[in-house]
Amino acid sequence: MRAATRHLLSIADLGAAGIEELLRLSDSFVEVSLRAIPKVPALRGKTVATLFAEDSTRTRLSFETAARRLSADVMTFHAASASTRKGESLRDTAETLAAMGVDAFVVRHSCAGVPVQVARWVDACVVNAGDGAHEHPTQALLDCVTLRQVLAERDGRAVEDCGVEAFEGLRVAIVGDVRHSRVARSEVLALSALGAVVTLVAPGSLLPPSLDGWPVEVSHDLDEVLGSTDVCYLLRLQVERGTAARVPTAHEYSTFYGLNARRARSMPEGAVVMHPGPVVRGLEISSEVADMPRALIRRQVSNGVALRMAVLFWLLGPDRIGLEGPDMDRIGAGHPGSTGDALVEVGGA
Numbered sequence: 001m002r003a004a005t006r007h008l009l010s011i012a013d014l015g016a017a018g019i020e021e022l023l024r025l026s027d028s029f030v031e032v033s034l035r036a037i038p039k040v041p042a043l044r045g046k047t048v049a050t051l052f053a054e055d056s057t058r059t060r061l062s063f064e065t066a067a068r069r070l071s072a073d074v075m076t077f078h079a080a081s082a083s084t085r086k087g088e089s090l091r092d093t094a095e096t097l098a099a100m101g102v103d104a105f106v107v108r109h110s111c112a113g114v115p116v117q118v119a120r121w122v123d124a125c126v127v128n129a130g131d132g133a134h135e136h137p138t139q140a141l142l143d144c145v146t147l148r149q150v151l152a153e154r155d156g157r158a159v160e161d162c163g164v165e166a167f168e169g170l171r172v173a174i175v176g177d178v179r180h181s182r183v184a185r186s187e188v189l190a191l192s193a194l195g196a197v198v199t200l201v202a203p204g205s206l207l208p209p210s211l212d213g214w215p216v217e218v219s220h221d222l223d224e225v226l227g228s229t230d231v232c233y234l235l236r237l238q239v240e241r242g243t244a245a246r247v248p249t250a251h252e253y254s255t256f257y258g259l260n261a262r263r264a265r266s267m268p269e270g271a272v273v274m275h276p277g278p279v280v281r282g283l284e285i286s287s288e289v290a291d292m293p294r295a296l297i298r299r300q301v302s303n304g305v306a307l308r309m310a311v312l313f314w315l316l317g318p319d320r321i322g323l324e325g326p327d328m329d330r331i332g333a334g335h336p337g338s339t340g341d342a343l344v345e346v347g348g349a
């Protein structure tokens with residue numbers, strides 16, 4: 001009998017054990033992504049619907065690519081040309097798609113809490129792909145995948161041998177528009193759960209009205225923080241959420257909080273720069289820094305597909321994996337009751 005429907009709505013629901021489980025599961029999918037034909041039959045017969053009611057390019061394409069690489073069928077809901085524009089409620093839209101036989105919904109919305117609501121309405125797995133300024137769990141997870149790779153490389157270890165204890169004491173500065181950033185909220189939850197020390201660096205106007213309960217330090221001085229930072233994580237100014245009224249001018253913001261080449265060079269050797277994208281060159285990051293080897297921006301995007309494959313497989317895969325820990329040997333070697341190796345290449349000779 002199938003276990004209760006699983007969702008990925010918030011990093012808070014995972015805890016350190018759940019994060020580690022997804023990181024370890026993603027190792028297999030990073031390997032799949034490197035194959036000549038990066039496609040496996042793991043989710044053949046499943047349908048994944050992307051229900052995006054807010055602009056997105058990379059996140060939607062990343063989820064759709066992940067679903068296709070797992071051989072799932074993909075349904076795309078475009079809010080701009082869809083029935084919600086004709087007056088249909090979001091609930092009716094979700095229930096209509098569910099009636100077509102959707103196994104997992106990937107939901108993005110400008111309002112916090114919508115993915116939780118969708119999970120109440122439909123009998124399918126739901127992934128939060130960004131809800132207002134609340135959370136963006138898969139962004140934080142793919143960033144942890146990327147950092148774990150960097151930590152393993154730094155220590156000369158295989159990534160599989162790198163447990164999440166490697167994050168203990170890692171010094172991460174999250175810089176910029178924390179107030180409106182769902183990415184920042186998920187990053188803080190994930191990184192602090194793994195033992196990293198997070199410092200928010202922003203002017204007061206770009207911090208949330210209250211930081212009570214946030215496991216973070218706060219600074220208003222980027223130059224002061226950078227010399228002792230292992231990871232400088234830059235946020236985009238969320239102009240669509242009203243940020244422009246909170247900074248005097250783009251130039252002034254960039255002068256005090258933009259990561260330029262001089263600042264990047266003041267970071268310790270081996271320190272890295274991350275950004276969730278889309279990147280606005282010349283504002284939160286200079287073009288020179290965005291192209292430096294220490295900037296992991298492209299690597300984050302590549303890992304995003306592998307991590308999202310892991311998430312979809314975790315939700316929908318054969319012999320669904322429990323939070324108590326994945327059995328990697330079985331994932332690689334096929335599952336009882338499945339037609340074969342879940343990670344065998346599709347379309348290969």
Ligand code: MLT
Nearest residue numbers: 130136183236276277278
């Ligand atoms: C998001 O959806 O929040 C993005 O990944 C980050 C951004 O838009 O700045």
